């Protein structure tokens with residue numbers, strides 16, 4: 001009993017340092033969204049998120065305790081077998097310190113992308129940051145400066161206003177995308193199309209993996 005408690009505490013310490021991470025799933029697929037859509041990539045989905053988007057399509061990721069603490073070296077060894085492009089997603093991966101994971105992936109010469117709401121401190125070494133801000137927990141100043149891509153999810157009309165507010169905060173080279181929330185796509189796609197034609201600094205992003213019926 002005591003040993004078991006000790007082990008749990010040790011594992012929690014390693015998770016807190018980012019040397020183990022609550023791994024929800026990992027899979028080789030095609031990046032469906034944004035700038036890199038169509039690119040084969042190995043996805044690593046890390047559990048844990050308290051941002052609380054009501055339309056979130058991975059609510060199973062929220063509770064980190066449901067996902068086994070996994071050694072970084074195991075994640076890296078799996079990833080490098082499949083692809084040069086690794087996408088770290090969640091959940092909200094920045095819930096955890098990403099330094100150890102990204103350092104090891106970089107040591108293998110891999111390209112590392114992150115999908116993040118930016119709500120927490122930006123840790124890790126990234127080749128591509130896809131920032132998708134959420135109203136409930138806004139991004140940190142650092143992530144606005146470093147993001148290569150801003151992906152705004154459109155669920156209702158107010159999201160266009162929020163998208164503009166967020167676009168005003170990112171760096172000048174950041175590529176701007178509007179993406180329909182999947183369950184509202186029939187209603188919002190025509191609105192997005194009209195908006196992008198009127199405001200061509202934006203591009204349309206679709207969740208093409210869902211149309212392709214792949215993860």
Ligand code: SF4
Nearest residue numbers: 049051052053056091
């Ligand atoms: S930030 Fe992402 S994982 Fe977290 S609740 Fe929102 S959509 Fe879901």
